[in-house]
Amino acid sequence: MTRIVLGVGASHSTLMNTHWEETVHKDEAGRFRDALYAARDRIAAARPDTVVLVGSNHFRGFWLDLIPSFTIGVGECVASGESGTPKGPQPVDEELARHVAGSLVEGGRFDVAFSARLQIDHGQSHAIQYLLAGLDVRIVPIVVNVFAPPLPTLARCDALGRAVREAVEAFPGERRVAVIGSGGLSHRLPWPDWRSPDGEDEEFMVRAWLDGRNNWQDYDARRREIIRAARAAINPEFDDAFLAMVEKGELHRITAYTTERLEEAAGNGAQEVRTWLVMAAALGHVPGRRLAYEAVPEWLTGMAVAVIEPENHGRVPA
Template identity: 40%
Template structure:
């Protein structure tokens, strides 16, 4: 039987690599310092494998066929966007299949990939927690947080509970850490193809992006770069701290009760990424006992971290 070591959850941002701080007092400096402490704690735990739950930013999934939940079971590669790791990633195949079977047995018809592409939404946190160039085997779980139709927050919590059951029932894997990557509050341009405000070229890209994947990615990176560095960008630090405190109580119900509209009002369209935290929290079934937070408007994101174990 597998042993769940706990949950580590953290924000990601392209600007962690595009606009790195010169020191601890610069924007993002406190977040990266706390992330380094977290990584040291994880190294002491010495997981045999990790399950990484993260979103995709239209590098692997598009609206030609958008799955709510997707698991990689054999080969996975990092896309390499925004300076994140590119190339093959070590997949814990036996564990991935055990999780797939457990989740489908619990009634979740998640999509499956033998050749999965993941972007910075998953890879950045994987390396930030486990170390750059890590070879710790992972199970990549991608959740659609980009635009409606989204899996509801209640559905994500139920998915997380089933994931935890599947993890506990998986044999022969050893010590497993769950990593959730995403959020916290950030406001992004619409990704919803139904939104009349979306430019036609952008709409074509989020639906048909596979046709010219690298060209689309270059164009997107240019647009994202232009958003960075603004010290007045909208970040809702009060809500982010409430969210972290709520998961510290062990009760995610009040978060789910906000619904999509309430969540987006408080945390922006990018706030839908907190679904990864809800899944991980439900899987581990333990409250966050350590958190750290820095609002970084220059990175257009509230940068939070949490763990279900103490970080010294």
């Protein structure tokens, strides 16, 4: 019997790797990093065989020539390795991944895209680096479009998580499965709406997103300069309310937000909370536990870690 045994939500930032020494808020950064390691220990203790890894893509695997709402990696998976994150092939549980993709489509729930040669970036590899370090697990990568509007609605992401849960539990093999949602919380990136760029920097970004499939490295230096010049726009009040929903098992309430309202409240980078929502829905929205929340302006982001342990609520047999 296959069961989902743990859920983890965690923010990510490549600036952890590239600008740790320049980070002024060292205490906050250290507490967040410690929480990642604590979550990694919880994953190890749950003994998963496979991790369903839900993340975003920052225009290194998907480009404006093709942007699916949801994509499942069902074959090769290669991490781009930017900014000190893992690089190269990642181990995929192809049997489970293909079962999930097929179940979603054949059940009439989701016409998901799939990739037999998926490229991921730090939207997922940051989690591999910090949450799966040293663990012998395979992954089922799921990429959610959170940066190229029109975005999938939050309600649709919640429905995806529920459908993934059903598909995983219907898998005929024996698996212990953890689910990770990587991204968020509140932050604003200097990234334009690709449909209406305003000014030279925004036009550059859109051109990079359109043309960068085979040469994204050529655009990366200026891209990072633009990001590093951005001013932090963190909303701790939104983040606290979001984490309270996780703790109460009520993250489905976030579906009341439209894409526009979410950006107004917490920045365009907060669209990544869709990955947490998929994760929480896959865990049946049982109450979770906050391990850390730190506002780190140098990383532009409200950084959080939370875990959902369904066996504490009688959902998973010992």
